[in-house]
Amino acid sequence: MILPSANLNLLQANAGRSVALRCACDFEDVRRASVAVREFLVGEGVGGEEAAGLELALVEALNNAVEHTDGRATDMPIEVEAHVMADGVVLRVCDHTPGFEWPEQAELPDETSESGRGLFLIQALTDRVEYFRGKGTNLLTMRKACPVRVAAIPLTQESLRSENAELEETLTGMTEELSSNYETLTSIFRYSSELASARSLPEFASELVQDLARMTCADGVVLRLLDEQSGMLHGYPPSESGIGSEPVALDNRDSIEAASASSLEDRWFDPSGPLAETDPLRMSGKFQIGVSHALVLNERLLGTITLGRRGGEYAFRSREISVMHTLGDFLAFQVASERLQEERMKTRVVRRELEIAASIQRSMLPAKLPVATPYSLAASCVSAREVGGDFYDAIAVGEVGVLLVIADVMGKGIPAALLGAILRSGIHSMPQYFDQPAMLLSAVNRVLYDDFSRVDMFATVALGYLDLKERRLCVANAGHPPVLVASPGANVHTALASSGPPIGVLPAVEFHPDWVKLPAGSRALFHTDGLTELSNFEGQMFGEGGLGTWLQGARGVQAEASDLAASLAGRLGSFRGATPARDDQTFVLIADSLHTP
Amino acid sequence: MNTNTPNSHILAVQGTKELNGSGATAFRDSTKRALAATHTILEVDLAGTTFLDSTGLGALISLHKEMCSRGGQMRIVNPSPVTVQLFELTRLHRVFEIQNR
Numbered sequence: 128m129i130l131p132s133a134n135l136n137l138l139q140a141n142a143g144r145s146v147a148l149r150c151a152c153d154f155e156d157v158r159r160a161s162v163a164v165r166e167f168l169v170g171e172g173v174g175g176e177e178a179a180g181l182e183l184a185l186v187e188a189l190n191n192a193v194e195h196t197d198g199r200a201t202d203m204p205i206e207v208e209a210h211v212m213a214d215g216v217v218l219r220v221c222d223h224t225p226g227f228e229w230p231e232q233a234e235l236p237d238e239t240s241e242s243g244r245g246l247f248l249i250q251a252l253t254d255r256v257e258y259f260r261g262k263g264t265n266l267l268t269m270r271k272a273c274p275v276r277v278a279a280i281p282l283t284q285e286s287l288r289s290e291n292a293e294l295e296e297t298l299t300g301m302t303e304e305l306s307s308n309y310e311t312l313t314s315i316f317r318y319s320s321e322l323a324s325a326r327s328l329p330e331f332a333s334e335l336v337q338d339l340a341r342m343t344c345a346d347g348v349v350l351r352l353l354d355e356q357s358g359m360l361h362g363y364p365p366s367e368s369g370i371g372s373e374p375v376a377l378d379n380r381d382s383i384e385a386a387s388a389s390s391l392e393d394r395w396f397d398p399s400g401p402l403a404e405t406d407p408l409r410m411s412g413k414f415q416i417g418v419s420h421a422l423v424l425n426e427r428l429l430g431t432i433t434l435g436r437r438g439g440e441y442a443f444r445s446r447e448i449s450v451m452h453t454l455g456d457f458l459a460f461q462v463a464s465e466r467l468q469e470e471r472m473k474t475r476v477v478r479r480e481l482e483i484a485a486s487i488q489r490s491m492l493p494a495k496l497p498v499a500t501p502y503s504l505a506a507s508c509v510s511a512r513e514v515g516g517d518f519y520d521a522i523a524v525g526e527v528g529v530l531l532v533i534a535d536v537m538g539k540g541i542p543a544a545l546l547g548a549i550l551r552s553g554i555h556s557m558p559q560y561f562d563q564p565a566m567l568l569s570a571v572n573r574v575l576y577d578d579f580s581r582v583d584m585f586a587t588v589a590l591g592y593l594d595l596k597e598r599r600l601c602v603a604n605a606g607h608p609p610v611l612v613a614s615p616g617a618n619v620h621t622a623l624a625s626s627g628p629p630i631g632v633l634p635a636v637e638f639h640p641d642w643v644k645l646p647a648g649s650r651a652l653f654h655t656d657g658l659t660e661l662s663n664f665e666g667q668m669f670g671e672g673g674l675g676t677w678l679q680g681a682r683g684v685q686a687e688a689s690d691l692a693a694s695l696a697g698r699l700g701s702f703r704g705a706t707p708a709r710d711d712q713t714f715v716l717i718a719d720s721l722h723t724p
Numbered sequence: 725m726n727t728n729t730p731n732s733h734i735l736a737v738q739g740t741k742e743l744n745g746s747g748a749t750a751f752r753d754s755t756k757r758a759l760a761a762t763h764t765i766l767e768v769d770l771a772g773t774t775f776l777d778s779t780g781l782g783a784l785i786s787l788h789k790e791m792c793s794r795g796g797q798m799r800i801v802n803p804s805p806v807t808v809q810l811f812e813l814t815r816l817h818r819v820f821e822i823q824n825r
Contacts, residue, residue, distance in 0.1 A: 156746035179806060186777045190745045238819045239789060241782040248778055251813055395818055445808050445817040449824070 144171065144211050148191075148344035152196050152222070157189035164209045164218070165514040171211040184219055184252040188267050192222035199303075207659040215272040223491060226265040229258040272415075291465030311535070329364035329464045332458060333504055339454050343447035345434040347413055350377065351384060351392045352430035354424075354460060360384060360431060381405040387419035391428065394419045397442055401722065408433065420451055420460040429459045482542055485546035488518060491551050497523035499593060501719060502645070506528070507696060508713040509584045509657075516543030516586065517655050517711035518551060524561045531591040531715050532608065533653040537584050549578060550586050550630065555587065556642055564590035565626075565640040566604035572605065572630045578633025579675050583684075587629045589653055593645075593717060600645050600717070603638045608656050611675060613682045615648035620675045650691065651717040652678055657710035661699060664706050688718040735763040736801075739773035743780025752783035756790060762795040771802035776810055790817060799823055 146167045150160040165182035169175060185207070192205050203223035207247045210217040233246035245390050249256055253269040264582045267432045332350060340348045349371040351360035358378070380386040381403040396402045397416045401411035408417075411445055414435030432455045443451075443714040488510065496504045499521075516536025525529055546705055553571045560567035567590055581583055587607035591600050606629030609622035626639045636668030645651060654674065661669040677698050681691050692714070699712065737755050740747050758765065766787060770776070784800070791798040800820045803811070811817040 158742070158744055158746055183777060186744065190777065190779060193745060235814060238816065239785065241786045242778070244778040244781055244814050247814070393818065395815075442812070442815065444812050445822050448817070449822070514744075688782070 128540050139700075140235045140528075146279040148207045148208050150207065152201050152205055152224070152521070154190065154193055154201065157193055158204075159188065160207050161185045161189060164207060164544070167209055168211060168216060173211060173273060177216075177271065177273040180252045181216055181218060181269075183272075183470055183514075184249045184269055185220070185448075187248045188218075188220045188269065192220065192224050192265075195224045195227050197225055211274060213273055215270065215275070218253075218269045218271075220269075221265040222265050222267075223263055224265065226260040229256075229260070234659050236468065241407050251572070257697055272455075275585050295614055326463060331461065333364050334456055335458055335520040338615070339432075339434070339451060339647075340656065342450050342454075343434050343443060344436075345417075345443075345447075346437045347431040347435045349384070349408070349435070350430065350458070351432075353377070353388065353428055360388060363430065370408065372414055373407055375407055379407075382407055383419045384433055387421045387433075388428055391421045391622055393421075393425055393448070393626060395442065400426050408435070413437060416442055416453060418448065418451075418453055419449075422462070424456075424459045424463045427463075431460050432458070451488060453543060473641060477566075484539075484541045484544040486703060487541070487548055488516075491520070491544075492548055493519075493520040493521055496521045499595060500527045501595065501598075503688040503718050504531075505692035505717065505718075506713075507692055508711065509708070511657070511708045511710050515539045515657075515711040516547040517651070517657065517713040518547050519713055520551060520554070521715065522555070524558075526563055527594070527596055529593045529595070530561045530564070530567075531593060531653060531717070532588065533655060533715055534586050534588040534714070535607065535655045535657075536586040537709075540667070542582065542584065546579065546582070546584055546586065548587070548673060550575060554590075560596075562592050562601075563640070564592050565638040568603045568605050568627070568630070568638040572636050576631055576634045585629040585631035587625075589623075589625075590654060591651070591717075598645050600643050600651055602640075602641045602643070605636075605638060606632075608654060608659060610672070611678050612643050612645070612652075613650050613675075614644070614646060615676045615682060616646070618679075622675075645719065647719050649719050650678055650681055652695075652714060653716075654710065657708065657712040658699065661703055661708060662706055663702055663711065664704055686718065688716045692716050693719055725779075730781075732762055734767055735759055736767040736769065736796070738754060739776075740799040740802045741772060743757040743773055743783060744775060746778045748779040748783040748821065751780075752786050753811055755787055758793075764794070766791050766798040766809045767801050768798065769801040770804065770807055773807065774804065776807050781810070781816060783822070785816070797821065801825060 146164065148163060149161050150156040161182050164185055165178045167179040173181070189205060190206070202227060204222040206219075208219040230246065235247050238411035245578045249269060253271045257268045259266045262638060272348045275393050299713065336350050338349045339345070347370060348365045351371060352363045353360055359374040359376055361374045362675070365371065374383055375382045377385050378386055383394045383396055383402055383406055395418045396414075402414070407415055407543040409582055415438045417433055417435035419431055419433040421431055432451060434447070436443075492508055496506060506517060508517055516534075516538060518532075518534055520530075520532035522530045522532070530552075532554060534547065536547045536550065551573070552565065557567055557570055560570055567587065572587075585606075587601065587605060589607040591602045591610060591611055593600050600612070602623040604610065604623060604625040605627050606625050609624040611620050611622055613620040621643060623643065626641070627636045638688045652674065659669055659671050659674060677695060684691075684693075695714065695716070735758060737758065740751050744752060750774070755768075761779065768787065788798045798820065800822045802824055803822060808817070808822070811820065811822070
């Protein structure tokens, strides 16, 4: 039997304080009954919001009755009573269905469940619920404390008044909604104009974080930006103390921020789904409730933003979440554009720095090697991808000799190139020692020690004084690879090794000269470790052995130094193959070109 | 129920005046029937929906699951403040993407 809507049986309407209805056991009729109850409650001075909440609780209760019906109960009506007291409302539902077990505490089902929220809603919307499951009859009582206006005014006036109150509530709600959107928008406009006035990103971010905390009533907002190289989420702006000062690894399984960052989804926490014991956020002891949001731009993770509250019952509301999303997206955009700018600047600076370093290095090399008859000289300096501090020099000493210089300043780029230039000037400033390499090294070290040690740098240097008359070479070596000499008479080359530490390591050093004869057909090679440490694709190094073998082979050939230099360059190139050179390759060759062995 | 298709990937539907025990299932079923294989986004406009109960929530979750299983998305558009409160109470605002336009 289905009762038509007009026949919602009004059993009682006691002095305007109670109503009893009877409705059929189907969805449409119970819905009509709940609407009638809400209208009754509003008419009795219950606030619109409370009445709407009770209407929903009643619908849920009645739906349950309809859902738990059986053949017999379908024909039995459901009775509904509403009582308005001075301080609240009591609702009663009496049905004749088989009923069900009412749980001690109704919990929300899994988020993907399509049913099972009714009891939870009843509990959440009322203060007290009692359910008696009887034979053929079940009685549900729901109580809710709420302010009730005294119905002293005639009904028409009263209903007008409650309508006004409802309208007012709606207006308040709309104003709140609008003002929160407005606030978000004004913030964004303000940020945009402030950004245009070249404020720094950290300042901007910290202001945005403060605004966001205020707009969402959060006790704290934690912003983290991802460092892509280390895979760590760093607190931003960086602070020495406070939440977020310790970085969190993206793969930290305990961190809700890392979880949100990895899944690119919002992650929530509250007392029913708390943070992991070892979550850095939890260890800060500050947040009980919150949500973590991943900042993403063009599918690229930039960081996370987390809202947190110390406690309280309420999770963040969707309006607050939407403010966080909007401001977060805006921030992500700013971060991304700042990073792009930085990367561009950095590339430009690095490129410019390399150009400067290369030009300093070029300026240190002599435009032309001096004549050294009866010998011929050749030199080469090939820069690696990153310019280093290698250089060579050859200075005529009257018409009787030539001072040969080869040096390798530790490090790369402009600093190495600048110290190379200082070293070269230091050598040039002491012509009195040009024919005494050991003295020259000691003097240069003494003069430049302060400059080098101040910046924690040093240089290896080999000096050779080629005596054209006596046909001999005097070598002094400060930490540099040995000068190799091959003579026609010997099967093994001679290595004139270092006799002291590099320039800039110790304040006072005595270097010792090594004298070697350079008879007809001899070759001498000054080189930097860029030659011996050159690697092939198998990772093998050319080594001093490789150089020595080449030099021995070059000994019996009639050739100018420049031919030999081309041959050495070819030999190095074929050894290296396609493997890029990591260091500068610099060498100076002396060859006797007038005599055959 | 009104459906219109502003974009071939988006199916936009308007929630009925009430999404309750007597109408939610029909709304769910008719929306599912209107979904074509090309639809990757379902927009449910709740501007005109003045009452929503747990069966209405169940219908929305069912549609959300349907979209997820297709690899698509569902959005709730313009819910009333009361509806938003209901989502918050049942924590479904964590599940649904909610937009106000």
